[in-house]
Amino acid sequence: MNGEPSLIYVYAVTLPTQELRGRLAGVHGVGDTPVTLLPPADAGPAFVISQVPAGQWAEEALRSRFEDLDWLEDTARAHHHVIQFLTEHATVLPLRLATLYQDGDRALEALREQQDTFAARLALLAHHTEYGVKVYIAGDKASADASADTQPTSSAPAAAPSPGKAYLQARRAQHHAREDRYLQAGQAADRIAAIAARHATHTVRHPVQTGPLTRSENGENILNDAHLVPDDEAEAFRAALDQAGQDLPGIRIEVTGPWAPYSFAMPPTASTDPGADAGAGADADTDPDPDAGTGTDGGAGTDTDAGAGTGADADAGADTDAPGARS
Numbered sequence: 001m002n003g004e005p006s007l008i009y010v011y012a013v014t015l016p017t018q019e020l021r022g023r024l025a026g027v028h029g030v031g032d033t034p035v036t037l038l039p040p041a042d043a044g045p046a047f048v049i050s051q052v053p054a055g056q057w058a059e060e061a062l063r064s065r066f067e068d069l070d071w072l073e074d075t076a077r078a079h080h081h082v083i084q085f086l087t088e089h090a091t092v093l094p095l096r097l098a099t100l101y102q103d104g105d106r107a108l109e110a111l112r113e114q115q116d117t118f119a120a121r122l123a124l125l126a127h128h129t130e131y132g133v134k135v136y137i138a139g140d141k142a143s144a145d146a147s148a149d150t151q152p153t154s155s156a157p158a159a160a161p162s163p164g165k166a167y168l169q170a171r172r173a174q175h176h177a178r179e180d181r182y183l184q185a186g187q188a189a190d191r192i193a194a195i196a197a198r199h200a201t202h203t204v205r206h207p208v209q210t211g212p213l214t215r216s217e218n219g220e221n222i223l224n225d226a227h228l229v230p231d232d233e234a235e236a237f238r239a240a241l242d243q244a245g246q247d248l249p250g251i252r253i254e255v256t257g258p259w260a261p262y263s264f265a266m267p268p269t270a271s272t273d274p275g276a277d278a279g280a281g282a283d284a285d286t287d288p289d290p291d292a293g294t295g296t297d298g299g300a301g302t303d304t305d306a307g308a309g310t311g312a313d314a315d316a317g318a319d320t321d322a323p324g325a326r327s
Helices: 018-024 059-065 069-087 104-113 115-125 140-150 163-199 231-244
Strands: 006-014 036-038 046-053 092-101 128-137 202-205 220-230 251-259
Touching: 006 069, 006 104, 006 115, 018 036, 036 104, 046 104, 069 092, 092 104, 092 115, 104 115, 128 163, 128 231, 163 220, 163 231, 163 251, 220 231, 231 251
Parallel strands: none
Antiparallel strands: 006 046, 006 092, 036 046, 128 220, 128 251, 202 220
C-alpha cells in the first residue's frame, strides 16, 4: 500500500486450508485490493481480509461514501464477489459490508475472542445453503387475469346491468377478490412452513419488503423468509415450493438462491416465533443480492476503534435484478 496507513477489511470467517489459500491468490475484493487469510496459519477459524487505505475507509470518509450510491453498489458487488467465491470452495460465515479493524492485531484479538462461536457456526453451516422464499399478493389486474383463466365460460351472454349497478358489482368483486388473495397468501405461508419443516434446518423471518425494494409488478410482499437447507435436500425443497402455489392464482411464490448463508452467519437473537430465528449477520430487508439492496449496517464484529462501519445503512443499494446479497 506504498506506506499509506491501512485498515483491515473483513469479508467473512472460514476454515483455512492450503488449497483455499492457493485459490485466493489473484482474487481481488473492495477497491480492487488483494484478498488473503488472517492468520496465515492453518489453525482454527480465520478471517478473509483485504488491507484497505485508511484515508478512504475511516469513519469520516465512509459517512460521505455511503451516500454515493454508485460507490456503494460497486463495493457491495465486490464484497459479495468474494463471499460467493469462498462458498464455492469452503464453508463460510459472511460478515457485513464494511467490517473493519484498526490493524491486524486488533483483528486477531477479535478472532480469538469469538473463535468458539465461529467454529460452532461453521460446523452448523457445513454442507448447507441459504434459500430465500417470498410470497407476493398479485395486483388487481394480474389476479383478475389469473382468475379468469380458471373460470368456466358461458355461451349465453348476460344482460348488461345499469351503470350504477355495474359499479357496485365491480367494487364488490374487487373486495371479495382482495379477501380471497389474502386467504390464499395464508394458505401459501402454511404450505411453505410445512415444506421448510421437512427440508430445512433453520428459518429466519425477515421483514417484508416495501417501498423501492418492491417492484410494482411484483405486487405486495407479505412473506420474506430465508431457509437454511442441507445440500442433499435442496432439490426436493425447491420442487415442493414450485408446487406450493400452483392452485393459488392470487399469489406468487418466489424462490431465490442458492446463496451464501448471510442470514445465518451468527446465532439468532431472541425471537417470539418458535419456528423462526430472529436473524443475524445480514439485515433482513433483502436477499443477499447486492444489486437488490444489501441492507448492511456495517458492523458484525466491527472494531469500534476502526471508526468505520458503525451504523452506515446500505439499504440504498440499487435493486437492479443483476445476479448476485438476495432478492
